[in-house]
Amino acid sequence: MSFHPRMEYAPAKFHKSERTLAEQGGDFKYTPENQAKFDENVTHYPPEQRKSAILFALYLAQGQQGYLTAAAMQHVAQQIGCTAAEVEDVVTYYTMFYRTPVGKxxxxxxxxxxxxxxxxxxxxxxxxxxxxxxxxxxxxxxxxxxxxxxxxxxxxxxxxxxxxxxxxxxxxxxxxxxxxxxxxxxxxxxxxxxxxxKEAQQGAGARGTGDRGKGDRT
Ligand code: FES
Missing domain, CATH: 3.40.30.10 (Glutaredoxin)
Known part of the structure; x- marks a missing residue:
């Protein structure tokens, strides 16, 4: 007789292949301002590690249209040089990325x-x-x-x-x-x-007035 509790297999609905796909959405590309921001940010990484800019790239896309459609993910994939599936993996991992419209x-x-x-x-x-x-x-x-x-x-x-x-x-x-x-x-x-x-701002304010705070060791 086993003392281990009986473990049920995960229901099929939790299988990754069953996850909900993002809506395709209309054509998406960065605004010129966001494209300039992305082009600047990606210079922070070696060319062969362009994918490292993925979170910044996704935040830009989400900020632009409020949530991330499949079209937006495809655009991000083109920008950073990976597949749309890789981008979707990141989007579905982090709760701060939304695949449906959210409130203000x-x-x-x-x-x-x-x-x-x-x-x-x-x-x-x-x-x-x-x-x-x-x-x-x-x-x-x-x-x-x-x-x-x-x-x-x-x-x-x-x-x-x-x-x-x-x-x-x-x-x-x-x-x-x-x-x-x-x-x-x-x-x-x-x-x-x-x-x-807040503490950093207070510290900067104190330094700006020559009033050194207790926690300021410099
Ligand atoms: S448990 Fe870490 S912030 Fe809530």
Missing amino acids: YVINVCRTLSCALLGAERVTEELSAALGIKPGETDPTGTFTLVEVECLGACDRAPVVMVNDEWHERLAPEQSAKLIADIRTKGAAAFTGCHLN
């Missing part, structure tokens, strides 16, 4: 261990109630999308919520509705940001 503000709630232990599930519930949508949904006005994601890399400041590219650290469940209300009234001005950026 994407609310990413970390659900990994540190955040889970400090109430991330309740944060999600409060955000969900404030927005009237469930995780994975976008509100009818196209303003907010709510998603649960894995570790955002700020575990010592859990629970962490990222709105677009900005962190909100130590967000208590009771503060969640206020965060949404603030974004509704103030837009991006409501973003609190990462404490490291």
Whole structure:
């Protein structure tokens, strides 16, 4: 008799070949401004490692049309010199790339261990109630999308919520509705940001006035 628990084989729907393909979308190419940004960024890498610019290239494409269609991925593949399948592998790996339209503000709630232990599930519930949508949904006005994601890399400041590219650290469940209300009234001005950026700015300000902060060892 085995003491190992019986392990079911993964259902067929989890097989990679069953994943949803991105919509083709209309013709896509970078705007002249984005093409110039890409051309500059790719010079940061050796010519034979052009593929290293893939994340920057994808962010440019996503910023340009809001999400990544198959046509956009094909354009990125041409730009960096790889196959569209390789680009799609990267897009489907990272949760910050979207293959369907999302709201103006994407609310990413970390659900990994540190955040889970400090109430991330309740944060999600409060955000969900404030927005009237469930995780994975976008509100009818196209303003907010709510998603649960894995570790955002700020575990010592859990629970962490990222709105677009900005962190909100130590967000208590009771503060969640206020965060949404603030974004509704103030837009991006409501973003609190990462404490490291704030400390860096404060340090730069102190150095600029000749006032050396406690943490400044130089
Ligand atoms: S576990 Fe939430 S940021 Fe790492």
